[in-house]
Amino acid sequence: xxxxxxxxxxxxxxxxxxxxxxxxxxxxxxxxxxxxxxxxxxxxxxxxxxxxxxxxxxxxxxxxxxxxxxxxxxxxxxxxxxxxxxxxxxxxxxxxxxxxxxxxxxxxxxxxxxxxxxxxxxxxxxxxxxxxxxxxxxxxxxxxxxxxxxxxxxxxxxxxxxxxxxxxxxxxxxxxxxxxxxxxxxxxxxxxxxxxxxxxxxxxxxxxxxxxxxxxxxxxxxxxxxxxxxxxxxxxxxxxxxxxxxxxxxxxxxxxxxxxxxxxxxxxxxxxxxxxxxxxxxxxxxxxxxxxxxxxxxxxxxxxxxxxxxxxxxxxxxxxxxxxxxxxxxxxxxxxxxxxxxxxxxxxxxxxxxxxxxxxxxxxxxxxxxxxxxxxxxxxxxxxxxxxxxxxxxxxxxxxxxxxxxxxxxxxxxxxxxxxxxxxxxxxxxxxxxxxxxxxxxxxxxxxxxxxxxxxxxxxxxxxxxxxxxxxxxxxxxxxxxxxx
Ligand code: NDP
Numbered sequence: 001x002x003x004x005x006x007x008x009x010x011x012x013x014x015x016x017x018x019x020x021x022x023x024x025x026x027x028x029x030x031x032x033x034x035x036x037x038x039x040x041x042x043x044x045x046x047x048x049x050x051x052x053x054x055x056x057x058x059x060x061x062x063x064x065x066x067x068x069x070x071x072x073x074x075x076x077x078x079x080x081x082x083x084x085x086x087x088x089x090x091x092x093x094x095x096x097x098x099x100x101x102x103x104x105x106x107x108x109x110x111x112x113x114x115x116x117x118x119x120x121x122x123x124x125x126x127x128x129x130x131x132x133x134x135x136x137x138x139x140x141x142x143x144x145x146x147x148x149x150x151x152x153x154x155x156x157x158x159x160x161x162x163x164x165x166x167x168x169x170x171x172x173x174x175x176x177x178x179x180x181x182x183x184x185x186x187x188x189x190x191x192x193x194x195x196x197x198x199x200x201x202x203x204x205x206x207x208x209x210x211x212x213x214x215x216x217x218x219x220x221x222x223x224x225x226x227x228x229x230x231x232x233x234x235x236x237x238x239x240x241x242x243x244x245x246x247x248x249x250x251x252x253x254x255x256x257x258x259x260x261x262x263x264x265x266x267x268x269x270x271x272x273x274x275x276x277x278x279x280x281x282x283x284x285x286x287x288x289x290x291x292x293x294x295x296x297x298x299x300x301x302x303x304x305x306x307x308x309x310x311x312x313x314x315x316x317x318x319x320x321x322x323x324x325x326x327x328x329x330x331x332x333x334x335x336x337x338x339x340x341x342x343x344x345x346x347x348x349x350x351x352x353x354x355x356x357x358x359x360x361x362x363x364x365x366x367x368x369x370x371x372x373x374x375x376x377x378x379x380x381x382x383x384x385x386x387x388x389x390x391x392x393x394x395x396x397x398x399x400x401x402x403x404x405x406x407x408x409x410x411x412x413x414x415x416x417x418x419x420x421x422x423x424x425x426x427x428x429x430x431x432x433x434x435x436x437x438x439x440x441x442x443x444x445x446x447x448x449x450x451x452x453x454x455x456x457x458x459x460x461x462x463x464x465x466x467x468x469x470x471x472x473x474x475x476x477x478x479x480x481x482x483x484x485x
Contacts, residue, residue, distance in 0.1 A: 002032040002180035004039055004198060007046035008191030010183070014038050015199060020177030023089035023318045024308030024355045032177045035199040037207045040168070043195035044213050047139040047166035050192030055136050055164035059114045065189055066110035066162055072185045073103040083178045084150060085309035089318040089356070090272045092310055101438070102154040105454075108438050112459055113162030127473040134463040136164030137239060138215040141208045143201070143229070145221045146172035146320055147275045147378075149179050152243070155442075155453040156218040161193065163462035168214070169196045170205050172221075174320050201225065212236060216462070219243070220277075223376070223402075223447045230450075241451035241461050243443060245376040246404030247281050249397035250433065251419070252293055253390050254286040256409035260431070262296040264409065265382060268433040270304065270360045273319050274328075274380035277448075278405040278427060278434055281377050283384045284393035290386040294364060297384065298343045301360050306349055318356045319379055325358050328379030332361055335372040335383070341365045345380070368399065376402065390415050398424045403445030407433035426452070 001017050003010040015034030022029050054062075073080070081095035088095075116134065123130040142156040149171060160167050171179030176198040186194040197204060205225075209217050209232045216239035219229050223244040233240045250268065252261045268280040285293045307314030319325040325348070332346050345361030360380040366373050372383055387393045390410070397406055405427035408419045420428050426443045429435060436442050441452035451461050471477070 002030065002177055004033055004035050004043075004180065005183035005186070005194070005196040006039060006043045007050075007195065008187070011039060011042065013198060018176070020087055022086050022308075023320050024310070026354050026356075029086045030177045032180050032198060034176075035197045035204055037204065039197050039199070040204055040207045040211065043168045043197045044139055044208070044211050046192035046195055047168050048213050050190055051136075051138055051166045054166055054190060054193050057164075062162065062164070063110040063114040066106050066113070066158065068188055069158075069185050070103040070106035070110070073099055073106065076184070080150065080178075080181075082310065083181060087175050087178045088146065088149065088309065089320065090309040091312070091314060091317055093312050094272070095309070098148065098151045102150055105154045105438055106158045109158035109162040109459065112159075112456070113164075116459065123469075127471060129468075129470040129472060131468040131470070133466040133468050134163075135466060137462060137464055138165060139213055140165045140167045140216045140218055140462065141170065141211075141214045142167055143170045143205055143208070143217065143219045143221065144172055144175075144179070146174035147272065147277070149175035150182075152220045153179070153182075155458065156220075156241075157194070159453075159459045160218065160462045163459065165216070165462055166193050167195070168208060169194065170201070170208055171196065171198060173198075173200060206232060209233060209238075210235075215239060216241070218461070226449065239461070241453070242449040243277070243451075243453060244404075244447060244449040245378075245402060246277050246279075246444060246448050247374070247376055247400050247402040248278055248405040248407070248425070248433075249282045249284060249393075249400075250280040250407045251390065251393040251397060251409065252283065252285040252289065253408070253410040253412065253415060254288040255411050256431070257411070258289055258293060259296070261409040262293060262300060264407070264433055265297055266300045266304070266360075268407065269382040270301070270316050270380045271434070273317050273358065274360075275319065275324075275378050276434070280382065280407065280433060282373060282397070283382060284387045284396055285384060286390070286393075287386040287388060290384075294343065294362070294384050297382065298362050301344050301362055301382075304360055306352065306357055306359070308355065316357075316360050316380060319358055320356065322356050324378060325356050328358060328377055328381060331372040331375070331377055332363070332381060335363060335366055335370045338367070338370055339365055340370065340372070340383070368396065374400070390419075394419060394422060398422070400424075401447045404448035405429065405434070405444075
C-alpha cells in the first residue's frame, strides 16, 4: 500500500486503505493510504520547521536540487507515464509528453530561482537606499485536480520551491495512488520541504486550507471549490492562487483554413475525453461555412478510436468515473429535449462493456440558455453554433461567466487584433488551440480564476514583496521632531 510522505518519511494514514481504479477497465491497480486531519497537522508542522533553512539555502544549491528533480522525472518517465495512464485513463503518448514537460518546468524554475532578483529603486536622498525585496511566503498548500495529477502539481511545486517556500500537497482522491508514488522524486530534498497528504477534499483539503500556518493556497479545480477556498482563506488573509473551470469558445471565420479548424475543434474538444480545463466547449462558426464545418467535424469524430490510454492507438480515452460521465450525459439529454440535435455520440458506447467511456458528441441547434452552453462540460461534447459574423461570435464568446481560454481561426489580422484585445480570456490562441508555453503565463479571468501559473508571472505568485527604506547615514533626521513643524 502506498503511504503518505511527511517530513521525508512514509507515514500511515488515519483513514485506512483505499483502492485505486483504472477507469478504462474498472480493474484495481493498487492501494493507497488515506490521510486525516492529524496527518495535515504533521505535514504542516514539518513544512513549517523546514522553511527557515530551505529559504536560506544558497540559490545555486537550491537550483541544483531542483534540476535533480527534473533528472529523476526523466529517468522515471516510462513508469510515471504508465501509472498516470492507469489511474487517469488518459493517453500514454500524451503522458510521456507531460512528464517531459514537468521536467522542463523544474529546469526552468530552477534557473529562474537562481537568477531572480528584487530591485533597487531611486531614493529622494543620496544617503538612502530603497529596495524592492522578494521573500518566500512560508508553507504553501498545493491542491491538485485529478485530470493532470503531475503537470498541474509541477506548475505549482517548481516555482514554489524555487522561491524558497515549503509545500504540502493534497492530491485529488481519484489520483492519489499515482501521486503517493512521487516521493521518489523528492527524497533528496531536505525533510519537510515537500510533503504529500491524501484524503477527501471536503475534510483534509479544507483542514489544510484553514490551517493557520499555511500562508498560501495554490489550487486547481472546479470553480465551486475555488470559491469555497477563497472564503476559507479570507479569515487569515492567505495568498490564494486559483485555476478553475472554463467554457472555452472557438471562433471559426469564413476566411480561415477550414480543414485545419475542423481538425483543431475535434482535437481540442475531445482530448482526454474533453476532461481538460481548456477544452473547446462552444464553437461559433460563420454561417457561410457552417454546414461544411459541421459535416467535416462529424466525419472526423466518427473516425476517432475509443480505447484505454495505455494503448498508444487510443484517441478518445475514458472518463474518470461514472458519476462524472452522468453529469455530462445529463447536459446532453437536457439539450436534446430542449431542441438540440445530436449528430454523433450522445451515449455510452455499446461496444464497451467495461470502462467509463462516453462517445464523443457533436451537437447543433443549441441555445445560449442551455446548460451545455453555460456550464462547464467536463467531457467529450462539442456544441456547434452558426453566427452571422465575427463580431457576433466575439460578443457571444464573452457572454460567459468563465474566461479561461479562447481560440480564433482566421487569416485576417484585423480580426486577430480586435479579438486578442477584447476576448475575455486569460489564454488566447490564434489558429492553434490549447498550446501553453512554460515561459508564458497561464490562467483565467472571471470565474475561471485568479492569478497566473508558469512564466515570470507564475513565479511572482510565490513571493511576498517588501519595500525596504534604508538610511545609511546615522543621526536624528530633521523630519522626526518637532511634530508641529
Ligand atoms: P474539484 O474542485 O472537485 O477538486 C480539486 C481538488 O480540490 C481535489 O484535490 C479535491 O479533493 C480538492 N477539494 C475538494 N473539495 C475541497 C474543499 N472543500 N477544500 C479543499 N479542497 C477540496 O475538481 P476536480 O478534481 O473534479 O477537477 C476538475 C476541475 O478542475 C474542472 O472544473 C476543471 O475545469 C478544473 N481544472 C482547471 C484547470 C485550470 O488550470 N484552470 C486545469 C485543470 C482542471 P478530492 O478529490 O478529494 O475531492
